[in-house]
Amino acid sequence: MVTLADIQAALTRIRDSIVLTPCGASQDFSVATGNTIYLKLENHQATGAFKERGALNKILSLTAEERNRGLIAASAGNHAQAVAYHSGRMGLRSEIWMPLTTPLVKVSSTRNYGAEVVLHGNNYDEAYHGALARSHEAGLTFIHPFDDPAVIAGQGTLGLEILQQVPLADAIIVPIGGGGLISGIACAVKKTSPHTRVIGVQTARLPSMRVAVAENAPVVLPAATTIADGIAVRCAGERTLPMVRKYVDDIVTVEEEEIANAILLLLEREKTLAEGAGAAALAAVLNRKVNLSGKRIVVLVSGGNIDVTLLSRIIERGLVKDGRLVRMRVHLPDRPGALHHLTGVLTEHRANIVQTRYDRAYHGVNLGETAIELTLETRGPAHVDELISALGAAGYTYERVL
Numbered sequence: 293m294v295t296l297a298d299i300q301a302a303l304t305r306i307r308d309s310i311v312l313t314p315c316g317a318s319q320d321f322s323v324a325t326g327n328t329i330y331l332k333l334e335n336h337q338a339t340g341a342f343k344e345r346g347a348l349n350k351i352l353s354l355t356a357e358e359r360n361r362g363l364i365a366a367s368a369g370n371h372a373q374a375v376a377y378h379s380g381r382m383g384l385r386s387e388i389w390m391p392l393t394t395p396l397v398k399v400s401s402t403r404n405y406g407a408e409v410v411l412h413g414n415n416y417d418e419a420y421h422g423a424l425a426r427s428h429e430a431g432l433t434f435i436h437p438f439d440d441p442a443v444i445a446g447q448g449t450l451g452l453e454i455l456q457q458v459p460l461a462d463a464i465i466v467p468i469g470g471g472g473l474i475s476g477i478a479c480a481v482k483k484t485s486p487h488t489r490v491i492g493v494q495t496a497r498l499p500s501m502r503v504a505v506a507e508n509a510p511v512v513l514p515a516a517t518t519i520a521d522g523i524a525v526r527c528a529g530e531r532t533l534p535m536v537r538k539y540v541d542d543i544v545t546v547e548e549e550e551i552a553n554a555i556l557l558l559l560e561r562e563k564t565l566a567e568g569a570g571a572a573a574l575a576a577v578l579n580r581k582v583n584l585s586g587k588r589i590v591v592l593v594s595g596g597n598i599d600v601t602l603l604s605r606i607i608e609r610g611l612v613k614d615g616r617l618v619r620m621r622v623h624l625p626d627r628p629g630a631l632h633h634l635t636g637v638l639t640e641h642r643a644n645i646v647q648t649r650y651d652r653a654y655h656g657v658n659l660g661e662t663a664i665e666l667t668l669e670t671r672g673p674a675h676v677d678e679l680i681s682a683l684g685a686a687g688y689t690y691e692r693v694l
Contacts, residue, residue, distance in 0.1 A: 293535060294441050296483040299448035299476060302349040306446060309378070310345055311337050315457040315590065320561040325577055328588045330458050331562065334450070335570055335596030339373040339401070341522070342450060342594050343437070346472060347374035349446030350435050351382070359384050364432040366390070366423035368416050368521045369398030370569075370595050371437035376407035387432060389423035391415050395521065395599035415515050417526050438472025439529030448476025454590050455485055462587035463489040465573040467594050468501045468543065469523035471532030477592075478539035489541045489584075493576040495520045495568075496545040504528035505537055519602065520551055522569030522595055544581040549613070551575045555603070556610035558593065567598040615673035617646070619665060619693040622683065626652065626662045634664070637686050641679055644669040665693060 313336045321329040334342035351359065362385040365375040372388040379386040386407040390399060392414060403409050412422040427434040436443060450473070454464060464481060466474045478490040494502055497516040504510045504527075512527045528536070536543075551568050554575035558564045566574075573591045576582050582589075611617035624630040638645065647667040670676050676692075683690045 293531075293538075294444045294448065294476065294479055296480060298441065298445040299452060299480045302345075302442070302445040303449040303452055305352050306345060306348045306449065309348055309381075310449075312453065313337065315454060318562060321557075321574070321578070321591075325589075326585050327577075329577065330461070330588070330590045331564070331574075332450070332454055332457075332590055332592045333564060334592065334594050335564065335566060339370070339377045339405075340595055340597045341370035341374070341570070342447065342473060342592075343370040343374035344378065345449050346438075346440075346443035346446035346476070347371060347435060348378045349449075350440060350442040351375070351378055351384070353442040354433060358433045362387065362430075362432045363435055364389070364423055364427045364430075365435040365437065366416065366420040367437050368419075368524060369394050369402070369597055370522055371435075372402045372407070372409075373398060373405060373597070375435050376402045376405035380406035387423075387426070389419045389426070391419045393517075393521070395597070395602065397599050398597050401597070415526070416524060417515070438470035438525075439531045440472070441531065444472050444476045444479075444532065444535070446476070447473045448480040450592070451477035451480030452484065455481065455488070458588060458590050459485075460588055461485070461488050461590050463491060463582070463584055464590045464592065465491050465493060465577055465582060466592050467520070467523050467569050467572040468492040468494045468536075469525040469569065470527075470529045471501050471536050472529065473594065474540055475532040475535035479535060482539045490539060491576075491582055492536070492540050492543040493572045493581070494543060494545050495523060495551065495572065496547050498524050498526060499543075499545050500525055501528045501533070501536060502543040502545065504533050505543060508537075509533075518568065519548055519606070520568035520572050522567060523572065544576050546572055546575040546579065546581060549609075550579045552606045553610055553613065554578060555598070555606050559607075564593060565596045565598065565603075566593050567595050570595040615676050616670055617667065618670055618676050618679075619667050620679070620683070621663055621665050621691050621693050623661055623663050623689040626660055631664070634688070637682055638666075638668070638679070641675075641682050643675070643679055
């Protein structure tokens with residue numbers, strides 16, 4: 293089992309090559325939760341995620357012969373980039389196996405760091421088994437993304453760093469995939485500041501560590517898709533599970549919509565870009581999954597490598613959820629001037645039309661009428677209620693399209 297001494301040695305080993313990321317207080321999230329919220333921004337690392345810590349510590353712990361054989365890793369993205377980046381800096385050859393579903397931004401970045409990328413399998417587990425077989429076949433040195441003592445120790449340096457930045461932290465909230473990150477952090481924290489609670493967060497679609505703790509053994513869960521691809525691990529680690537059982541106080545889960553909303557809020561309120569896994573810890577705090585009040589809470593934003601296409605969908609859905617983007621279907625007389633009158637009502641109440649679509653054949657439209665679907669930008673739910681009242685007062689037949 294990894295010890296505090298291992299984590300302290302890892303910090304000494306990697307310190308000069310890792311960014312000391314900020315850990316500042318968030319006024320908005322503090323007010324919203326009734327706690328003092330600090331955001332530990334690991335998305336500021338060179339490759340955009342915390343994974344550099346463990347990957348670099350592992351590479352520096354290898355013998356010259358192990359390094360020179362070439363490195364191989366399997367990853368949904370962030371571990372891949374970390375191995376590629378640091379092996380490239382040291383002039384080492386690396387081969388990275390990634391699932392076919394990996395966001396393009398992570399695939400491109402990994403290649404740009406100089407690694408050979410192999411896309412294999414529909415999820416992390418299939419890519420992992422392919423890479424493991426390849427490492428045996430070609431004699432490459434395998435760098436596990438989480439179930440390795442040197443990797444765990446490297447990730448644990450985050451715990452020491454957080455306690456230096458927020459010495460009186462009451463709790464640290466950490467996303468969990470295979471468990472390497474929370475194992476290292478929890479060990480460092482509990483051995484240094486025993487009163488500080490360490491709480492893990494998983495996506496409800498793949499709560500592999502929570503199930504493993506309940507069963508006291510790793511359990512392989514059915515494959516599932518999630519926007520938190522960085523923690524989409526079907527089975528907890530053999531080495532990480534005992535450490536989680538020993539040091540972690542609780543594990544909670546969050547839903548997809550909660551993660552998406554946390555991504556949007558981080559972007560809008562804190563001007564911070566987070567990927568799904570990176571926003572999971574904040575999602576748990578904002579949605580009261582963590583039963584704490586009046587405490588100093590450090591929330592780990594573990595990574596920011598999100599595909600821009602997914603981000604655009606998250607922003608749009610978030611605007612819909614907040615009532616700032618709404619779709620209305622309004623029945624109009626099919627004659628000149630009818631649309632002008634309708635837009636006059638909307639203009640009077642300061643709604644911005646984003647999109648329109650006419651339909652004369654569906655939605656119960658009478659002959660001589662047309663239905664127009666309007667996508668509108670609004671200021672929020674109260675503004676939507678104002679628009680609905682105005683449409684009713686103007687005599688329109690309408691419905692909100694959900």
